Amino acid sequence: MTNTPTRPLTLRDVSEASGVSEMTVSRVLRNRGDVSEATRERVLKAARELGYVPNKIAGALASQRVNLVGVVIPSLSNMVFPNVMTGISEVLSQTDLQPVVGVTDYNPETEERVLYEMLSWRPSGMIIAGLEHSDAARAMLVAAGIPVVEIMDVDGKCVDSMVGISHRRAGREMAQAIIKQGYSRIGFLGTKMPMDHRARKRFEGFTEALAKAGIEIADQEFYSGGSALLKGREMTQEILERTPDLDFIYYSNDMIGAGGMLWLLEQGIDIPGQIGLAGFNGVELLDGLPRRLATMDACRKDIGRKAAEIIAARNDADAPDPERIVELTPKISFGDTLKRY
Numbered sequence: 001m002t003n004t005p006t007r008p009l010t011l012r013d014v015s016e017a018s019g020v021s022e023m024t025v026s027r028v029l030r031n032r033g034d035v036s037e038a039t040r041e042r043v044l045k046a047a048r049e050l051g052y053v054p055n056k057i058a059g060a061l062a063s064q065r066v067n068l069v070g071v072v073i074p075s076l077s078n079m080v081f082p083n084v085m086t087g088i089s090e091v092l093s094q095t096d097l098q099p100v101v102g103v104t105d106y107n108p109e110t111e112e113r114v115l116y117e118m119l120s121w122r123p124s125g126m127i128i129a130g131l132e133h134s135d136a137a138r139a140m141l142v143a144a145g146i147p148v149v150e151i152m153d154v155d156g157k158c159v160d161s162m163v164g165i166s167h168r169r170a171g172r173e174m175a176q177a178i179i180k181q182g183y184s185r186i187g188f189l190g191t192k193m194p195m196d197h198r199a200r201k202r203f204e205g206f207t208e209a210l211a212k213a214g215i216e217i218a219d220q221e222f223y224s225g226g227s228a229l230l231k232g233r234e235m236t237q238e239i240l241e242r243t244p245d246l247d248f249i250y251y252s253n254d255m256i257g258a259g260g261m262l263w264l265l266e267q268g269i270d271i272p273g274q275i276g277l278a279g280f281n282g283v284e285l286l287d288g289l290p291r292r293l294a295t296m297d298a299c300r301k302d303i304g305r306k307a308a309e310i311i312a313a314r315n316d317a318d319a320p321d322p323e324r325i326v327e328l329t330p331k332i333s334f335g336d337t338l339k340r341y
Helices: 011-018 024-028 037-050 056-063 080-092 108-120 135-143 165-178 197-212 229-240 254-266 282-286 301-315
Strands: 070-073 098-103 125-131 148-153 162-163 186-191 217-225 249-250 276-277 323-326
Touching: 011 024, 011 037, 024 037, 056 323, 070 080, 070 108, 080 098, 080 125, 080 148, 080 301, 098 108, 108 135, 148 197, 148 301, 162 165, 162 301, 165 197, 165 249, 165 276, 186 197, 186 229, 217 229, 229 249, 229 254, 249 254, 249 323, 254 276, 254 282, 254 323
Parallel strands: 070 098, 070 125, 125 148, 148 162, 162 323, 186 217, 186 249, 249 276
Antiparallel strands: none
16 A cells, blocks of 8 residues: 655755755755765655655745756657757756746747747746747747747847747759759649748759749649658649649758659659759668658757857856857758769
């Protein structure tokens, strides 16, 4: 038969179990003050055996902050964001800070609600995907008085800090690589805009670079929903039935690009001789496919790490003020679907 506690455990319980004062217990559990290693171990052992969990809300009443970092992302099904979260977690695991995740489904109203709830807990920082927010969301971030890092994008103005890549530059560089290899009848398949702001910026950079070379997009198609192999297969078939003389297709992400590549291989179409392909994100999950899709790494894990490092440094009184604008540089991987002369 188990004993069910009739009241929440307190510092006094840990104090009595470890044989040290409540003040010393508090110092150990908050990792503050000069406490011997032996005493620290005794307190932590007692706390573990009792199952004691500190009351963070009580501490927040004094400090006006809890050791939580709000992380607001648009999707967990998109392969991009688990890598970002890995980078964030690796850094914050070395601190007292803990990430708490909210998902918006690319919906501005949902983002407002998630932000409102998270900020009501007075977190120690916020990491939020994208630079485009509603006026209400932006006002909440500005008024929060905490470190805010907007991630994934640097093509715009940030509230406080930002870490990401230039998606317009990424689109331009991919277009230049495609043009250099002699392709000229180019189609584009991607997510519906303008809700996917980063895909929109890549498309803008892509078409600008083509225009400078005197090339126009020969055909294009957009879809709603998450990145999917099936959608890539369907759209690739549709665009080639409509415009059969395309010699290259640029996809807004790797997942639909992989779907398109599989359909083309089933049709016996020569890749990249008859038609070349490229995606975006550098998704490792696709490494086992029959061909390696040309792509561009979005620096996902590094973005997460850099953002968390900014939050951690801003919460450490002894750390120097970190750089507020961090632009990372993605690189093209030609794979097997973008020919090289």
